[in-house]
Amino acid sequence: MRIWKIATAIVVVAAAGGGYYLKDKPHLLAAGQELLAGVLSKPASANPAPAMQAMxxxxxxxxxxSIPLFLNYPARTESIRSIALQAKVSGYMLDQAVPDGTDVKQGDILYRIDARDYQAALAQVKAQAERDTAALEYAKTSLTRGNDLSKTGFLSKDLFDQRTSAVKQGEATLLADKAAIQAAELNLAYTEIKAPFDGRLGRNQAAAGTLVSPGGTVLNTLVQLSPIYVTFTPTEAELTQILKAKAAGKVLADIIVPGQNEASHQGELTFLDNVVDRATGTITARATTANADRSLLPGQYVNLRLSIGERPxxxxxxxxxxxxxxxxxxxxxxxxxxxxxxxxxxxxxxxxxxxxxxxxxxxxxxxxxxxxxxxxxxxxxxxxxxxxxx
CATH class of the missing domain: 2.40.420.20 (conserved putative lor/sdh protein from methanococcus maripaludis s2 fold)
Incomplete structure (x- = not known):
């Protein structure tokens, strides 16, 4: 079919456009007309294009x-408690009881300060208390004898009052001694620096032999890792949805560490601030997660997915x-x-x-x-x- 069309076109062009060339060559013109008549006399063959097959x-x-509805936020982890460890008494650092980076329990000994001065001070106030106790016992015995003598007139009223006063002074002195003993015992106890809560110790900043003093050298830092806060900032528009979900019950949150596809920790919305930031139109909120494996650290960037209901x-x-x-x-x-x-x-x-x-x-x-x-x-x-x- 295509060859036939091409041949026809060639012949037509030759007949029309080449007429001037062939006007002086009648034998060539006659041959072309004969060829065209032969082509036109042949019946056209029917070859329709094949139909496109279905793929x-x-x-x-x-x-x-129904699917759960989530709000997604970039978030930062934040320690619930983080403190700088400092000495309460002066002295030379004796040793660090646990290595840097150790997970410790409340009450664990972290540092020891040389306690000899405080042991001596405690022994001194205890000895003073024993002396004052003996003086008080003598004053009480003297007062008892004076009481009998005053009844028979062999002891004047003034001397009797002096003995009474001596007993009361001795009792007051003994109370002061007990307070001094308590203070000395506290100072001695402060030579052992203990963990105030469960947490992880940081990097040591007071080597053995360092002279430390109250409010002076920071020995180390202790941060609580379990549980831990995850802080994020919803917008004003999202705040309405969050409050509605909060009114219906607990608002749960999934915490996803970058690089992971699945949530590694679950938590619960525990705080919404009481003011919206005018500059950004957002409000500070936070979820609390148990972080039982202590894999989340304060200041870490995470993604938070807040569950606020379902879409049916x-x-x-x-x-x-x-x-x-x-x-x-x-x-x-x-x-x-x-x-x-x-x-x-x-x-x-x-x-x-x-x-x-x-x-x-x-x-x-x-x-x-x-x-x-x-x-x-x-x-x-x-x-x-x-x-x-x-």
């Missing part, structure tokens, strides 16, 4: 179910079925006559291998889930049956 494509049904009757399609163009995201569906139709879609949150579609598909649509790079709108396709469990 087999896997299809998936649209899934309809949501349509979901396979993420693998999504395509992208200048017009946006789209899916291909099997249309009328098993021909491909393109649907522009608006997406919601992902749910594993599926993704929510808020606009663009119907529950009855058959979504083309494979070979989407090889098909185009209007192309005939052959839907493959879905595999069991797909």
């Amino acid at each position: 087999p494509v896997p299809v998936a049904s649209v899934v309809k179910k 009757d949501t349509l979901l399609v396979p993420q693998a079925a999504l395509g992208s163009s200048q017009l946006g995201k789209y899916v291909y569906v099997v249309g009328e006559g098993n021909k491909v139709e393109m649907r522009l879609v608006e997406l919601g949150p992902a749910q594993g291998p599926l993704i929510a579609v808020t606009k663009g598909v119907k529950e009855t649509d058959q979504i083309i889930a494979g070979n989407i790079q090889k098909i185009f709108p209007g192309m005939p396709v052959q839907p493959l049956p879905q595999k069991a469990g797909a």
